[in-house]
């Protein structure tokens with residue numbers, strides 16, 4: 207059986223602008239959830255912020271992905287859940303078609319193929335690896351724009367997918383602007399800290415690590 211649901215409206219450009227100026231790893235200083243595990247970027251540097259356009263495939267059959275690649279919209283990130291399979295469903299033609307429709311990136315729970323072609327195209331992709339073993343068009347089943355699970359994270363259609371050279375994070379739309387402001391505030395403190403460190407200031411004093419460390423020191427060993 208196949209399922210096709212409507213994707214939520216495009217992301218507000220203010221969300222894309224705000225998150226494009228900060229790093230995923232700054233978010234990683236604040237929380238542990240929302241980071242799909244086991245995925246790597248096809249290249250570095252790379253970056254994107256977009257709306258999740260989700261696809262769920264049953265292992266070998268990428269019928270629903272070929273349909274989704276045609277239907278993805280400008281500003282979307284194609285998010286593909288291969289139900290635990292490690293083969294590649296995402297090669298040069300799927301990448302080309304998605305990019306031609308305006309996708310800003312892709313997140314694939316399995317592998318990718320036609321890597322040189324995707325690199326040349328320039329579409330930023332996170333995946334679990336590269337594989338010459340690929341999916342087929344079998345017409346078995348699949349779903350477009352349903353909740354999916356990638357790397358242990360549930361991703362809903364329309365969630366904000368935020369990727370850069372450090373990793374990929376999934377954020378709710380309703381929290382995106384506030385989070386971006388918090389991350390920008392944290393990052394804005396670093397240039398001044400670096401100046402202080404250059405003239406002898408301590409990272410551990412600024413971060414609070416030194417106070418914890420000294421408070422927890424045992425008695426000196428004789």
Ligand SMILES: O=C([O-])CC(=O)C(=O)O
Pocket residue numbers: 268294295296297298299300301319320340341342
């Ligand atoms: O067609 C596929 O499923 C994968 C592929 O090689 C391509 O997208 O070019």
Ligand SMILES: [Mg+2]
Pocket residue numbers: 297298299320
């Ligand atoms: Mg191919």
